[in-house]
Amino acid sequence: MPGAAMNWGTTMADKTQPKDDGLDLQAFFDAAQGQGPEASPDLLARVLADAEDQRAAPVAPARRPRLPRLRALAAALGGWPAFAGLATAAVTGVWIGFSAPDTVDDLTAGYLGIAETPQFADLMPQFDMFMTEG
């Protein structure tokens, strides 16, 4: 093997490369770039087979857990805060219905300008009245 042909590549000097002992590293890097191992057909086939296996078994989308009925209702109404509002309204209604008839009477009397709350109006007089001779 002729020594001149097998030198360290000093003729391929790269100006950006520092020289150490007259050695041109860039020539070695250039050589290595063209001398990498080639992927064998066998390796490519194995990699492709793996790809097919993984493709054949796609990741199943996670099943949405089934909500209990109460939770489902809460979700439909807009979550637990909406439920809290509903509960407050319901309790307030019950409280008004049971606990404050006097206040309601007073308010009605004040509004209508009479002392007693009318119990009812006799809009349908009884039949006897028409039978009375006057």
Add this chain to the structure above:
Amino acid sequence: MPLDAMDEVTDDALLVLYANGDAGAARALTLRLTPRVLAHSYRLLGDRAEAEDVAQDAMMRLWKIAPHWRQGEAKVTTWLYRVVANLCTDRLRKARGVGLDTIPEPADETPGPADNMVDAARAKALQQALQTLPERQRQAVVLRHIEGFQNPQIAEIMEISVEAVESLTARGKRALAAELAGRRDELGYYDG
């Protein structure tokens, strides 16, 4: 999609196509990335059989992450080179304690014209010298000077700063030059 039509498609987009069940995308990614992954793992490990195992393993991880890949967030090659480096580090750690004498000889390429023989000899000598470097120096030098990455991308792959990359490549090159210079006579090469 036909295979040649995929030449212009980015790795990112191919990976999303693959995740959506496109067989052509799998073939395109295999042919595009496997040779690069194999070459890189060979340069880090210096052993063809081990490099093939790492390449297949790294590609398997790519197939597995495909359904979860978020397009545009990271480059596929950056992610893949990082995986290769981690897999190689694991193997080298397991094999730690192995002496320099047992470092496998790089396989001889088929002899060709004189220029190819010179290049083959240089590549072989470089590969042997690379095996004498500390792992991180070797990785930085290979990424910068053989794979052709720029320092910011190497920093991303190695998860270190650009300054640290510069330091590693500088120290690595000094060590390589010293190693190769010291082995001239042993390898039978002389300056012309």
